[in-house]
Amino acid sequence: MSQRTFSIIKPDAVRKGYTAAILAAIEKAGFQIASIKKQSISKAQAEGFYAVHSARPFFDSLTTFMSSGPIVLMVLEKENAIADLRKLMGATNPANAEEGTIRKQFAGSIEENAIHGSDAPETAAFEIGYWFAGYELV
Numbered sequence: 001m002s003q004r005t006f007s008i009i010k011p012d013a014v015r016k017g018y019t020a021a022i023l024a025a026i027e028k029a030g031f032q033i034a035s036i037k038k039q040s041i042s043k044a045q046a047e048g049f050y051a052v053h054s055a056r057p058f059f060d061s062l063t064t065f066m067s068s069g070p071i072v073l074m075v076l077e078k079e080n081a082i083a084d085l086r087k088l089m090g091a092t093n094p095a096n097a098e099e100g101t102i103r104k105q106f107a108g109s110i111e112e113n114a115i116h117g118s119d120a121p122e123t124a125a126f127e128i129g130y131w132f133a134g135y136e137l138v
């Protein structure tokens with residue numbers, strides 16, 4: 001059964017001109033782009049999105065980074081989308097990411113790691129609803 005996940009091309013990758021290459025990798029892996037938009041977000045919006053990480057030492061730096069420039073927000077669809085996207089992204093820390101993954105190719109550090117993908121069905125539902133209105137997902 002088809003599943004939806006939520007993804008962000010982060011400001012580091014957008015700044016470096018990797019948007020098209022990352023989208024190509026996503027489509028080549030069989031994902032349909034159900035919705036996509038490019039925008040800059042505020043620090044407060046980033047804090048709300050990453051609220052589960054609010055107690056982490058990197059929270060302030062992460063939310064400053066995520067609001068530092070335009071990002072690409074996407075809802076992606078395919079069978080097993082959540083797990084398959086995380087596999088395509090590679091490990092959070094690009095130093096540990098497998099060859100051929102998006103983070104291995106395009107990420108610079110554990111924080112500036114090029115792409116985000118939801119880690120579970122509940123987080124995907126929260127994250128899609130946080131950034132996309134129902135009318136954007138028809």
Ligand code: CMP
Pocket residue numbers: 053058062092110111112113115116117
């Ligand atoms: P993401 O998948 O978007 O989820 C939380 C983000 O926090 C993660 O990607 C990284 O960008 C960032 N992150 C996770 N661990 C660390 C860390 N140890 N130091 C700095 N940033 C981190």
